[in-house]
Amino acid sequence: MTINKMGVGIAHSKLILIGEHSVVYGQPAIALPVTILKTTVTITSSKYGQYVENNEFRRRLDLMGDEFEGIRQLIMRLLAKFHSSKMPFSLEIDSNIPQGRGLGASASLATAITRAFFDFFEAELSQKDLLFYANFSENITHGKSSGIDVATVNSEHPLWFVKDRTIEPFELNLHGFIVIGDTGVHGFTSQAINIVREKLAEEKENTQAHLDKLGELATASKAFLMTDKLKEFGKVMDRAHDALTALGVSHPRLDSLVEIARNTGALGAKLTGSGLGGVMVALAENEKDAIRISQRLLKNGAKNTWIYSF
Ligand SMILES: Nc1ncnc2c1ncn2[C@@H]1O[C@H](COP(=O)(O)OP(=O)(O)OP(=O)(O)O)[C@@H](O)[C@H]1O
Ligand SMILES: C[C@@](O)(CCO)CC(=O)[O-]
Known part of the structure; x- marks a missing residue:
């Protein structure tokens, strides 16, 4: 086997x-790839142990700490696959995706780590293997997840996703703008997933009704997004935020930014991702409205905003 001095992976x-949380229970969801935010991983061979570093730390792989258990186990599994468990290396993470914000950091x-190791060992990486390794890591980081995050960070197209059944690319047949507003509050995905699971166990009928409603809203959204019905989609976003709030995964900072966006002319607004903090999204008809909403969010406590056009 030839070994490169360097391997690079980007995702x-x-x-x-629409469809976060309900997607864990088999309801459909729609997700978009966001290419302005990305992670680059560079592996270089080294003479001194196994190290992982980002712009905040440089740590030995075996001393990474609990919050990095998903990536530690992924790295160990990939090293074992290439019969190189003891190989010294330095793995550098360069990412502009904020962590714990529901943006799939x-x-x-x-995904970037998996690509970087396959590049390092000059091995072909099938889409199936890529999804397998990335989901292996995600299931440790987040508890049992639906797979929608991994599928979307590996897609060039918007996805219609049904857990264990469908990963279907589709083109949005309309134009619009999405303003992403960061509450600055770190949300914990595994905690949010647990809240919904416990609620389903304790208040089965009520909780199931909210999950079913989110599924219906996702189905309606697909039709609206394929037939140029932006305003209708905005209304669906508002209703989805209500259902997610009822499930217990919103946060006062999210509710406040959602309200501000609506009062600034957004066609609709909701939390996105796992919630309990993290980011919200607002829908705008044109760029001028999107900029106005973004400025208002920033003035009212958003830590950061991004504008995504489609
Ligand atoms: N730049 C980075 N440096 C080191 N670790 C990172 C980095 N980005 C992500 N991680 C890993 O991912 C975890 C953060 O992901 P977290 O679950 O908090 O948010 P998320 O993936 O953005 O959420 P969601 O799944 O809701 O989109 C960290 O604990 C760490 O293990
Ligand atoms: C909350 C959730 O629905 C989305 C997290 O980005 C969890 C999952 O689908 O795995």
Whole structure:
């Protein structure tokens, strides 16, 4: 086997338009690849142990800490696959995806790491294997996840996603703008997934009704997005935020930014991703409205905003 001195892997971020949480229970969801936010991983061979570094730390792989268990186990599994468990290396993470904000930082990182190791060992990487390794890592980081994050950070197209059944690319047949507003609050995906699971166990009928409603809203959204019905899609976003709030995964900072966006002319607004903090999204008809919403969010406590056009 030939070994390169360096391996590089890149992966973008994702945004769930509709269907977060209900997607874990088999309901459909729609997600977009967000290519302005991405992770680059560079592996270089080294003489001194196994190290992982980003712009905040440089740590030995075996001393990474619990929050990095998903990527630690992924790296160990990939090293074992290439019969190189003891190989010294330095793995550098360069990412502009904010962590713990529902934008798929962990799925993007797991994907970039997998690509970088296959590049390092000059091995072919099938889409099936890529999804397998990235989901292996995600299931450790987030608990049992639906797979939508990994599927979307690996897609060039918007996706219609049904867990274990369908990953279908489709083209949005309309133009619009999405303003992403960051509450600055770190949301924990595994905690949010647990809240919904516990609610389903304790208040089965009520909770199931919210999950079913989110599924219906996702189905309606697909039709609206394919037939140039932007305003109708905006209304669906508002209703989805209500259902997610009822599931217990919103946050006062999210509710406040959602309200501000609506009062500034957004066609609709909702939390996106796992919630409990993280980011919200607002829909705007044109760029001028999107900029106005973004400025208003920033003035009212958003830590950061991004504008995504489609
Ligand atoms: N730049 C980075 N440096 C180191 N670790 C990172 C980086 N980006 C992501 N991670 C890993 O991913 C985890 C952060 O992902 P987290 O689950 O908090 O958010 P997320 O993936 O953005 O959320 P969601 O799944 O809702 O989109 C970290 O604990 C770490 O393991
Ligand atoms: C909350 C969730 O629906 C989306 C997280 O980005 C979890 C998942 O689908 O794995």
